[in-house]
């Protein structure tokens with residue numbers, strides 16, 4: 065017989081098997097000698113008080129061993145002799161998980177990716193980091209694995225109602241992600257491990273009968289009678305299919321432009337912009353774990369994270385995609401722009417902590433941009449900020465930066481602290497480069513966060529500009545029932561770029577859902 069039991073232990077006893085068994089026995093009201101095997105199911109750190117606690121969910125056996133546990137594997141049935149073909153444009157989380165789900169459903173996925181495979185892509189990050197030169201089809205946003213490949217690899221999501229989150233974790237674990245993602249309350253993978261996971265998923269897709277084509281950029285859609293028949297690639301090849309899942313991410317501005325040029329319905333949607341904020345990780349650890357000034361972080365505690373959020377005059381101001389022990393990275397996709405984002409390695413061991421510090425932008429805030437650029441007004445606004453960051457940064461991918469205190473008081477920073485941002489930083493008046501309605505909200509938000517987390521806005525806190533690619537400024541609409549575009553049968557807008565996901569896991573879930581929808585339509 066086995067039981068599932070929730071226990072709470074002091075941090076320093078949480079790894080001790082005898083302590084776990086003792087607490088489990090006490091919770092179940094049995095003698096310790098009755099407890100056979102234990103197996104960890106959930107691990108969560110509660111650092112709200114100065115004495116840090118660890119909440120554990122254990123399976124325990126009361127007689128005999130626990131049932132044998134099989135490590136997650138991913139398998140698909142053999143494809144039928146003449147399978148229906150589904151084109152998947154984009155090999156990010158949405159595209160990869162759509163491909164896996166297609167194979168589970170007996171459809172043949174043909175994945176088209178504008179960027180390079182993950183190994184070649186890694187080489188293209190060197191000129192970006194060292195010389196500030198963006199390779200426009202192969203960078204932090206474009207290439208195998210999509211925007212999430214060289215990221216923090218945070219896997220926690222609030223999208224738990226959007227689909228089987230546990231299945232996403234199991235598929236990742238089956239492809240080499242550390243098993244701890246199945247038990248951690250805040251799982252993450254890290255940029256050093258993600259490329260191999262991505263490669264293993266590609267191998268699964270190909271082994272099960274799918275195809276993955278790199279450096280194959282979709283530049284046009286093949287339409288006839290309100291039906292999408294396929295796509296045209298940059299090599300002028302026509303690729304036909306029964307359905308097209310469009311999972312091109314929020315940085316594929318040429319795809320939004322193509323849809324707008326082809327008069328395919330798009331809708332503006334709210335998004336968010338701001339800066340990356342950086343602190344020493346030791347400060348975040350001290351604050352979040354209530355440590356004394358010279359006390360190092362205990363071995364059993366991971367680099368601390370935080371989440372801050374408020375609403376100011378009807379717009380959200382909040383931290384976003386916080387990367388403990390991470391690096392700020394250049395996430396631009398063109399050479400005339402500077403865009404910042406964050407990543408970390410699995411150990412999260414850089415001396416810096418960074419996070420987006422952003423404010424929501426509603427279409428109503430950008431009437432001038434919409435008058436000039438139509439439905440792509442939000443995209444034009446993002447681009448304007450990115451070009452402003454480029455010229456203020458002073459060249460290459462050097463980013464404009466300002467101490468938080470100077471941002472608040474409206475002064476250029478006379479000197480800048482150390483940063484994890486490899487391409488370099490240059491002092492610039494970020495408070496003037498952002499529109500006043502954003503600067504004012506960020507200032508009010510920062511002052512509040514400084515009260516909630518004393519030291520947050522003090523030196524050496526640093527802002528870098530700009531964080532613009534938080535989510536898509538455009539929605540590609542789809543029907544609630546079939547998930548097809550309302551005007552175009554056979555087109556399945558999917559993932560973050562279409563406005564239906566915000567992060568690795570929610571994009572993966574949307575990919576699986578879109579594959580199921582495409583299967584429904586392909587079978588019809």
Ligand SMILES: Cc1cc2nc3c(=O)[nH]c(=O)nc-3n(C[C@H](O)[C@H](O)[C@H](O)COP(=O)(O)OP(=O)(O)OC[C@H]3O[C@@H](n4cnc5c(N)ncnc54)[C@H](O)[C@@H]3O)c2cc1C
Pocket residue numbers: 153154155156157158159176177178179204205206207208209210211212213214215216217218219280281282283311312313314315316319385393395405406407558559560561565566567568569571
């Ligand atoms: C540096 C960084 C760090 C991040 N950290 C995290 C994190 O820790 N946790 C988290 O949940 N999220 C994180 N994100 C966000 C996350 O990566 C995205 O939410 C997620 O990748 C979206 O998935 P997607 O598949 O919808 O789109 P994407 O991942 O953007 O994938 C789209 C793919 O489509 C390809 N493509 C675009 N246009 C075309 C075309 N015309 N033809 C063919 N292919 C095309 C692109 O090259 C790309 O590979 C991070 C993002 C960045 C940039």
